[in-house]
Amino acid sequence: MQYIMSLDQGTTSSRCILFDKNGAAVSTAQKEYRQIYPQPGWVEHDPMEIWQSQLEVAQKALEQKGLTAADIAAIGITNQRETTILWDKRTGKPIYNAIVWQCRRTAEDCEELAKKGYTDLFREKTGLLLDAYFSATKIRWVLNHVEGARKLAEEGNLLFGTVDTWLIWNLTGGQVHATDYSNASRTMLFNIHTLQWDTEILDILDIPPSILPKVMPSSGVFGQTLPFHFGAPIPIAGAAGDQQSALFGQACFTPGSAKNTYGTGCFLLMHTGDAPVASKNGLLTTIAWGLDGKVTYALEGSVFVAGAAIQWLRDELKLIGSAPETEELAMSVPDTCGVYLVPAFVGLGAPYWAPYARGILTGLTRGANRNHIARAALESMAYQTYDVLHAMEEDAGIPLAELRVDGGAAANNFLLQFQADITGVPVLRPKTLETTALGAAYLAGLAVGYWKDLSEIRRNWGVSHAYSPKASKEEAAEKLEGWQKAVRQTLTK
Numbered sequence: 001m002q003y004i005m006s007l008d009q010g011t012t013s014s015r016c017i018l019f020d021k022n023g024a025a026v027s028t029a030q031k032e033y034r035q036i037y038p039q040p041g042w043v044e045h046d047p048m049e050i051w052q053s054q055l056e057v058a059q060k061a062l063e064q065k066g067l068t069a070a071d072i073a074a075i076g077i078t079n080q081r082e083t084t085i086l087w088d089k090r091t092g093k094p095i096y097n098a099i100v101w102q103c104r105r106t107a108e109d110c111e112e113l114a115k116k117g118y119t120d121l122f123r124e125k126t127g128l129l130l131d132a133y134f135s136a137t138k139i140r141w142v143l144n145h146v147e148g149a150r151k152l153a154e155e156g157n158l159l160f161g162t163v164d165t166w167l168i169w170n171l172t173g174g175q176v177h178a179t180d181y182s183n184a185s186r187t188m189l190f191n192i193h194t195l196q197w198d199t200e201i202l203d204i205l206d207i208p209p210s211i212l213p214k215v216m217p218s219s220g221v222f223g224q225t226l227p228f229h230f231g232a233p234i235p236i237a238g239a240a241g242d243q244q245s246a247l248f249g250q251a252c253f254t255p256g257s258a259k260n261t262y263g264t265g266c267f268l269l270m271h272t273g274d275a276p277v278a279s280k281n282g283l284l285t286t287i288a289w290g291l292d293g294k295v296t297y298a299l300e301g302s303v304f305v306a307g308a309a310i311q312w313l314r315d316e317l318k319l320i321g322s323a324p325e326t327e328e329l330a331m332s333v334p335d336t337c338g339v340y341l342v343p344a345f346v347g348l349g350a351p352y353w354a355p356y357a358r359g360i361l362t363g364l365t366r367g368a369n370r371n372h373i374a375r376a377a378l379e380s381m382a383y384q385t386y387d388v389l390h391a392m393e394e395d396a397g398i399p400l401a402e403l404r405v406d407g408g409a410a411a412n413n414f415l416l417q418f419q420a421d422i423t424g425v426p427v428l429r430p431k432t433l434e435t436t437a438l439g440a441a442y443l444a445g446l447a448v449g450y451w452k453d454l455s456e457i458r459r460n461w462g463v464s465h466a467y468s469p470k471a472s473k474e475e476a477a478e479k480l481e482g483w484q485k486a487v488r489q490t491l492t493k
């Protein structure tokens with residue numbers, strides 16, 4: 001029997017999962033890699049570590065089950081989005097570390113562009129807000145700060161890529177320099193209406209078009225892996241940004257369907273159909289995927305710190321030994337005793353877009369203990385999700401019928417019950433929480449005929465646990481009022 005190999009290159013780890021026809025994981029390998037914080041608010045990764053850890057887990061996933069390239073019908077790639085890598089085409093060597101999506105180093109550049117009156121132009125063309133989150137100003141930073149970068153570009157020897165592009169380039173031995181529509185739509189250089197790199201934006205930012213990858217459908221053959229990597233070539237047949245991939249993996253194939261992923265950050269995406277919907281409430285308009293000759297759009301609420309707040313309790317405060325412990329701690333108290341944590345560690349994303357906001361732990365009294373703080377950290381994920389969900393319902397003009405969830409922190413029962421209580425919407429946890437990897441597998445499998453069509457994929461989706469709202473509207477409103485008050489305290493520049 002053949003499988004699909006999914007490469008899931010996330011912010012904190014590289015993962016490889018082999019899936020069978022039923023969408024079940026048959027082999028998984030994972031490796032954490034280094035986070036580099038050169039200055040407060042800056043975040044980098046080593047691109048060679050990204051590539052090597054990804055290749056290592058791919059080889060391990062095969063080896064541990066005694067499988068070879070012949071057992072793999074295709075590879076799908078999904079990746080942390082926006083993260084920016086530039087490399088020398090001749091040597092394959094990066095000219096600077098990967099500047100990670102969370103990195104705030106270009107916040108002032110974005111402010112300057114806003115002052116020059118470019119906010120609407122960027123929003124209309126790219127669907128995004130002028131923010132340091134996206135690749136565009138990160139690319140410009142490298143071009144302006146790394147010695148020799150512009151000269152290399154002028155000579156036609158510099159290439160840019162998001163992580164999907166970097167992996168495709170390395171897997172194919174430098175034969176293919178390409179990305180997919182969903183990843184292109186996160187660069188802030190891609191016109192989501194014309195489906196082209198936008199020359200006016202490239203001119204404004206002084207970014208040479210020669211460094212940009214070819215943009216391809218999310219489902220389709222990008223190229224073949226070098227025989228050297230897995231013993232024989234395997235077609236790379238799918239690629240999508242990790243949040244769009246999770247939307248696909250959750251079988252959100254119809255307008256109005258939505259999913260929320262609780263990982264390092266939290267990303268709520270709603271399928272909006274064949275035409276882009278502009279947000280009036282601080283959400284992003286983004287491309288979900290390119291499939292079967294057309295492009296599908298989504299609305300997105302991006303929250304920068306979710307599970308990362310739990311890591312902070314573990315690694316910095318040393319309040320907990322492991323993330324899952326928070327469930328028991330939170331359930332051991334009836335409430336947070338008035339404590340709120342707003343984890344604005346790298347500013348706030350949707351719907352506030354406040355790059356200079358900083359985190360706050362508020363409402364502390366003498367009785368507040370680590371149970372309350374752990375609970376407040378989990379609740380902060382649910383409150384931030386409420387904020388984007390509320391904005392999304394206003395944009396879409398309809399209430400959300402249900403919320404499909406996934407990501408590492410979606411294993412937490414307290415969190416999902418609290419989420420249902422605070423939003424008043426049923427929360428559904430699917431059989432597999434690895435929907436990000438699954439989405440890329442589906443996109444690749446569809447391209448090579450491993451799966452026939454979307455209805456075959458839809459049949460693979462099933463609920464493992466449903467959380468119904470139990471709290472009264474008054475109770476939820478009272479808690480939300482406290483949250484909003486705490487958020488306001490972080491918003492001063």
Ligand SMILES: Nc1ncnc2c1ncn2[C@@H]1O[C@H](COP(=O)(O)OP(=O)(O)O)[C@@H](O)[C@H]1O
Binds near residue numbers: 307412
């Ligand atoms: N049981 C849990 N309860 C709360 N948070 C959790 C739990 N398990 C994992 N997490 C958090 O989820 C994140 C990992 O999720 P994952 O989907 O693997 O993230 P990413 O893809 O962003 O690397 C970490 O930030 C971790 O703190």
Ligand SMILES: O=P(O)(O)OC[C@H](O)CO
Binds near residue numbers: 080
């Ligand atoms: O790697 P994750 O799962 O934290 O996702 C990161 C997002 O793609 C950033 O936009």
